Amino acid sequence: MIARLPRNQRSDARDNRDRILDAARAVFATDGLDVPVREIARRAEVGPATLYRHFPTKEMLAAEAFAAQALAWRSALDEGLADPDPWRGFRLAVERLCELQARDRGFTAAVKSTFPRAMDFAAMRTSSLTRAAALIRRAKDTGRLRPDVVLEDLILMIMANDGIRASTPAARIAASRRFAALMIRACEAPPGSAPPPVPLPTPAVSVPGKTPDRTRATRGR
Amino acid sequence: MIARLPRNQRSDARDNRDRILDAARAVFATDGLDVPVREIARRAEVGPATLYRHFPTKEMLAAEAFAAQALAWRSALDEGLADPDPWRGFRLAVERLCELQARDRGFTAAVKSTFPRAMDFAAMRTSSLTRAAALIRRAKDTGRLRPDVVLEDLILMIMANDGIRASTPAARIAASRRFAALMIRACEAPPGSAPPPVPLPTPAVSVPGKTPDRTRATRGR
Numbered sequence: 001m002i003a004r005l006p007r008n009q010r011s012d013a014r015d016n017r018d019r020i021l022d023a024a025r026a027v028f029a030t031d032g033l034d035v036p037v038r039e040i041a042r043r044a045e046v047g048p049a050t051l052y053r054h055f056p057t058k059e060m061l062a063a064e065a066f067a068a069q070a071l072a073w074r075s076a077l078d079e080g081l082a083d084p085d086p087w088r089g090f091r092l093a094v095e096r097l098c099e100l101q102a103r104d105r106g107f108t109a110a111v112k113s114t115f116p117r118a119m120d121f122a123a124m125r126t127s128s129l130t131r132a133a134a135l136i137r138r139a140k141d142t143g144r145l146r147p148d149v150v151l152e153d154l155i156l157m158i159m160a161n162d163g164i165r166a167s168t169p170a171a172r173i174a175a176s177r178r179f180a181a182l183m184i185r186a187c188e189a190p191p192g193s194a195p196p197p198v199p200l201p202t203p204a205v206s207v208p209g210k211t212p213d214r215t216r217a218t219r220g221r
Numbered sequence: 222m223i224a225r226l227p228r229n230q231r232s233d234a235r236d237n238r239d240r241i242l243d244a245a246r247a248v249f250a251t252d253g254l255d256v257p258v259r260e261i262a263r264r265a266e267v268g269p270a271t272l273y274r275h276f277p278t279k280e281m282l283a284a285e286a287f288a289a290q291a292l293a294w295r296s297a298l299d300e301g302l303a304d305p306d307p308w309r310g311f312r313l314a315v316e317r318l319c320e321l322q323a324r325d326r327g328f329t330a331a332v333k334s335t336f337p338r339a340m341d342f343a344a345m346r347t348s349s350l351t352r353a354a355a356l357i358r359r360a361k362d363t364g365r366l367r368p369d370v371v372l373e374d375l376i377l378m379i380m381a382n383d384g385i386r387a388s389t390p391a392a393r394i395a396a397s398r399r400f401a402a403l404m405i406r407a408c409e410a411p412p413g414s415a416p417p418p419v420p421l422p423t424p425a426v427s428v429p430g431k432t433p434d435r436t437r438a439t440r441g442r
Binding site for chain 2: 159201203
């Protein structure tokens with residue numbers, strides 16, 4: 001054992017913390033959130049006790065590991081909301097969310113999972129849904145977004161985008177870009193002179209903490 | 222050990238074969254194709270030797286387990302092609318493929334995976350792609366399918382549909398139905414009088430055994 005000065009101890013602690021967060025991000029991204037904490041400690045080359053001292057629960061570790069991504073998702077929604085053209089704001093947000101998700105699958109798993117004890121995550125999800133709902137409402141008011149598109153469709157899109165696989169990260173991002181463009185087309189209202197579109201089936205994905213907004217959706221065919 | 226008559230032996234063999242196929246379908250559907258053959262034998266309550274006697278390779282087992290689904294997929298495409306209205310045929314095929322996939326995720330894993338030694342699977346995939354390409358070509362000729370939709374988009378749709386999760390099988394199927402309707406909307410050409418649509422980014426998913434059909438796709442924005 002090497003005797004350390006307090007200053008080095010603090011520096012070591014910070015290094016350990018960063019190493020744990022890096023390992024957690026890498027492991028969550030490739031293997032999802034079911035990976036045991038012990039495995040993350042092993043990859044970070046720290047003992048389990050050290051990991052638990054920094055992050056007493058896996059939820060706290062995940063929330064901290066994905067803090068930057070959570071901010072990026074929120075920014076994508078905020079920038080869409082801030083756009084003076086609501087339909088362009090909607091499109092930009094859809095494109096950025098699909099790309100962010102293509103870049104980091106672990107974060108999507110974190111957002112999708114319930115994580116009941118991670119208050120940060122729950123709060124983040126609720127505020128994201130509120131923002132997404134506002135994004136939809138604003139775009140609908142312009143007449144450019146089809147009136148039967150609902151919040152559930154954005155969630156459906158995010159889940160579906162998560163299913164896209166490709167041989168390289170770059171191909172994965174390019175495929176998600178095309179998928180986002182297809183989804184935007186699906187959401188765009190036909191020009192005023194066009195005949196009314198075929199109604200969509202009833203939305204089927206439930207929004208966490210919200211009764212499905214069936215009033216705005218057209219009945220299934 | 223119980224002494225058996227030849228007739229009972231044949232009957233036992235048939236029972237074992239059916240039990241193995243049932244177990245394989247169940248295990249592949251929930252856990253994908255990476256499950257060891259030994260685990261399938263355990264679930265089927267037969268010895269590994271019995272399984273290998275019926276199905277010398279996992280590829281042969283998978284091909285046989287999913288023979289009915291392969292037929293259903295091919296039928297979905299054939300019925301789409303047989304429809305006198307090519308655009309309706311395209312829509313029906315998309316709806317049925319999404320629903321078939323929602324009902325059985327294991328089969329999708331089988332279709333997506335390479336399985337180089339399973340000739341049946343490779344032949345099935347090639348003939349499916351040929352049919353899907355014809356479905357797209359016919360629908361484009363009517364002017365109802367956007368000219369920049371390519372075979373890669375159907376593959377992208379199948380992968381994306383595979384990412385949809387729901388709490389029950391019925392909810393999963395309903396969500397896929399809505400997703401199929403959104404994708405059909407994305408593929409539908411605007412009416413003749415409408416302004417030209419915003420071009421899609423270049424297709425990014427590669428079709429197995431085929432050079433991407435970039436000539437028909439519009440350049441990325």
